[in-house]
Amino acid sequence: MNLENLFLKRQSTREYGAKPVSDKDLLEICRLAKLAPSAINSQPYRLYAVNGAKAKEFAKNVQLMGSNKWASDCPAFIVIEQGKPPILERLGQKITKTEFVPIDIGILAAYITLAAENMGIQTCILGMRDEKGIAEFLGLATETKFPLVIAVGYAAEGYPVREKTRKPFADTVKLIK
Numbered sequence: 738m739n740l741e742n743l744f745l746k747r748q749s750t751r752e753y754g755a756k757p758v759s760d761k762d763l764l765e766i767c768r769l770a771k772l773a774p775s776a777i778n779s780q781p782y783r784l785y786a787v788n789g790a791k792a793k794e795f796a797k798n799v800q801l802m803g804s805n806k807w808a809s810d811c812p813a814f815i816v817i818e819q820g821k822p823p824i825l826e827r828l829g830q831k832i833t834k835t836e837f838v839p840i841d842i843g844i845l846a847a848y849i850t851l852a853a854e855n856m857g858i859q860t861c862i863l864g865m866r867d868e869k870g871i872a873e874f875l876g877l878a879t880e881t882k883f884p885l886v887i888a889v890g891y892a893a894e895g896y897p898v899r900e901k902t903r904k905p906f907a908d909t910v911k912l913i914k
């Protein structure tokens with residue numbers, strides 16, 4: 738798909754149809770997303786592709802305080818586990834006073850959503866999640882960080898592609914020459 742069309746078509750989808758996502762496609766999205774850049778190529782994350790009956794069980798972990806009710810009908814999720822940056826990156830973070838790991842994870846999330854949309858599969862990035870619940874679900878230590886979860890599935894029939902609402906170009910972009 739043409740890149741601009743892909744950017745326009747990718748949207749936060751909050752109503753999914755019954756069609757399941759195959760394990761193969763879910764893993765292919767992860768494979769493509771792993772091509773994302775990261776600070777010193779540290780790739781400080783791990784992905785968990787949750788599908789089928791397990792996804793139904795998982796949904797409650799992205800419904801913190803009554804949010805994301807629609808996620809109950811979402812057929813799959815990709816969970817991003819935050820890893821520890823290597824020593825060189827920690828040094829860079831200290832010098833620049835910048836946390837690169839969340840930036841890396843944001844870029845990864847963007848790659849996931851665009852890779853999926855290019856395969857005709859819709860997504861929604863989810864920040865409203867219960868990290869303790871996710872850790873328990875995955876059998877990992879309680880303090881493990883899961884900064885983002887991505888809902889993955891096929892949009893319900895007739896779900897409209899919304900027009901993008903973005904701040905005016907002139908307010909956000911300045912050409913310096």
Ligand SMILES: Cc1cc2nc3c(=O)[nH]c(=O)nc-3n(C[C@H](O)[C@H](O)[C@H](O)COP(=O)(O)O)c2cc1C
Pocket residue numbers: 747748749750751804805861862863864865866901
């Ligand atoms: C870090 C982050 C967290 C988000 N968390 C949620 C969420 O918990 N639930 C939800 O429905 N949308 C969530 N969104 C989706 C945004 O609301 C959405 O990207 C934004 O409104 C722009 O709309 P679009 O994605 O359709 O272009 C999140 C997006 C980002 C980048």
